[in-house]
Amino acid sequence: MNEETSDSSLEIDSHPDGPIEHAKILLVEDDPALRLVLKNVLEMNDYTILEADSKASAEIVLKEDPNIAALVLDLGLPPSPHTTTEGLAVIKMAVAQLHRAKIVVLTGQDEESSALAAIKEGAFDFLSKPSRSSEILNAVQRAVLFYRKERTLEDEQGLTRLQINAKVSDGLKAVREEAEEKLVRHVLKDTQFNVYQSAARLGLKRESIYYFLKKFGIKRDDG
């Protein structure tokens, strides 16, 4: 999809992604008219907008641009726009591929069950249609703020936020394994799959990284 840059003349600060007002937002909405209006709302508030109308196009845009701060996601996407299947698949994909972008769900699907499913999969915020533009802007602003602060924590203090859905009855072992897998994947992604650098960052021997690669079935193309 096309990328269009905002015409705002705000000064860009020293952060590599620019100030909050210039954060990149990926709009995933299959209704072209609504997508255009949402794009205008966000652009008028000086966000830079990228667009996608399906899971496939969202995946391409996310891969091409790792600096997307937030997704505004409609859960009802083709080929089944009247169910939440494709939208939830986008959240799963973004989480599995360790994209840092925060996901703000904006959907017309049944509120109660969709919100639960979306948050379970890793959505940051949930808005139901119709929402006022101020609500959408507030949610996007919060998402961008969290994205930025997490990046800062990562850059300055080496802290990485991991999201784990822990079932208490599964015990500590399952949680530990999920945390290990996510952390290893995260570091490998950051080092472009450099085993030597990953081992150094994690304070492990290279053999241990190879052990985790085998144990979790991690491959270079995973994300």
Add this chain to the structure above:
Amino acid sequence: MASLYPYLILIGVSIILATGWLLGQARRRARITNELVSLNERLGFDLPDLLRHCWEPLEKAGFKGISWQLDWFGSSLSKTEGSQGDVSIHRKLEVDDITLSVNLYDGKRRFEQRYFSTVLSESFFLLLYTDMWVKLGTVQGAFAQTAKLNVFLQHDMKNIVQLISLVSEQLENTPAGKEEKLLNSLRTVMPTLHERSERFLSTLSNNAPTENRESMDIGEALRKTADIHNLKIEIHGGGQVLINEQSLNSICDNLFGNYVDQNRRNPEVGLKIVISITDSDSDLEISIKDHNGKPCLWPERLFEPFWSEKGDGLGIGLYHARQLVHGAGGTLQAITPENDPLIFVVSLPKSV
């Protein structure tokens, strides 16, 4: 040997007479069974009505009486007709919210009479049971279809309301210097919103508008709809048809909808939609074929309302298109070769 002839003739005549008598009896029972079936059909397969009117044919069949108690979605009904005979045939039939307890009274019957009576009573019980399922199927189907329609309409309606609400807010609070940009976006948004709203209304209305028919360029209508869906089409031939503009747009939209879904599911295959428009007497015949398409696996289901191949669609697109084409005085058929992609053939009245 000759002395046996009279006996053999007697036996033969007896067999012929007995067979004739049995055939007559069987025919009489078959006539009564048919009478019950026709009565049921006339009463619209309505169980309470059938129970109220079934006694006359059953009495003709020689039954002594009937008594029944019906629990019909929580309401109780009962009736007794005739008298209690020597034998009572009892059945209790239950289907979800419908329970029927019925006693059919009969006299003492022997030999072939008992079998004739059993065949008739079992056919009667089967009719009652079928009516219960017909009612239940209709009720459940109606609920399922309404729920499905609601989901679809709600989704579309929420998008339309969301769009209108955002546009109104933008119009109220346009930042200085952004008016031109807003105007440009409205130029794109409003026709799409109009198209969406019309599609929404046409989903709600099952009636084909027959008024305001006008001469429409079929090739242009097909191209316009293909553009909206971002579909590439190749058109051979052309002509004018006499039809309501909204109907024509909706027909094209529903026919192309199928290809749009296919394209989204398998974008790598690509579509090669070729449309041929030919002249035949008073009609124009439009055949649409995706040469890269697959053979249709469900030819009998194509126009069935509320059926969708993947179960995720509303399933009224092609049904609606067919209704609209019929409303315009034309026909819509699908040719589904076993090893070749399906072809839609639309025939519409020509504009003279």
